[in-house]
Amino acid sequence: MGKPATKPAPKPSKQQDDKKSDLQQELVLQRLYDTVQSRRGTDPSLSHSARLMARGRNKIAQKFGEEAVECLIEAVNGNRKELIGESADVLYHLIVMWVDAGVSPEDVWTELKRREGTSGIAEKAARLKEKLG
Numbered sequence: 129m130g131k132p133a134t135k136p137a138p139k140p141s142k143q144q145d146d147k148k149s150d151l152q153q154e155l156v157l158q159r160l161y162d163t164v165q166s167r168r169g170t171d172p173s174l175s176h177s178a179r180l181m182a183r184g185r186n187k188i189a190q191k192f193g194e195e196a197v198e199c200l201i202e203a204v205n206g207n208r209k210e211l212i213g214e215s216a217d218v219l220y221h222l223i224v225m226w227v228d229a230g231v232s233p234e235d236v237w238t239e240l241k242r243r244e245g246t247s248g249i250a251e252k253a254a255r256l257k258e259k260l261g
């Protein structure tokens with residue numbers, strides 16, 4: 129007698145696929161955050177993150193601002209490839225800023241998740257209404 133036919137594994141639903149890719153994207157940034165955090169207080173001659181953090185908050189903010197400007201220039205000029213590279217620089221420098229300020233990726237994901245499903249238009253209208261009393 130042959131082996132009983134095994135049922136094929138159920139195909140993941142679109143929702144499961146979306147959740148998986150959400151997690152993978154969060155993991156890349158979480159890993160980068162953990163690496164940058166591990167560089168805190170280490171030898172600045174061996175780590176760019178350590179060097180940047182040793183130079184202080186103003187320098188970290190300045191570098192983030194410079195990278196953001198470079199990023200927007202590529203966007204405005206329609207340079208897709210360069211925009212991707214500059215975006216990675218922006219994210220790296222944002223993460224250095226989070227580590228320095230004691231903000232965790234989890235804090236930011238929680239805020240983004242809180243906003244899910246609320247249109248920016250509706251949110252702004254509610255804010256204006258509240259302001260006007």
Ligand SMILES: N=c1c2ncn([C@@H]3O[C@H](COP(=O)(O)OP(=O)(O)OP(=O)(O)O)[C@@H](O)[C@H]3O)c2ncn1[C@@H]1O[C@H](COP(=O)(O)O)[C@@H](O)[C@H]1O
Nearest residue numbers: 160163164167174175176177178179180191216217220221
């Ligand atoms: N993602 C990055 C990343 N993106 C950009 N950079 C560095 O950021 C620097 C930006 O160059 P700049 O000349 O503008 O910076 P600067 O030397 O501060 O220059 P000044 O403006 O002060 O003259 C370059 O040296 C890049 O290599 C990065 N350095 C590190 N990472 C990640 O951080 C991890 C830890 O790196 P270390 O901290 O170096 O071990 C690495 O494994 C990477 O995953």
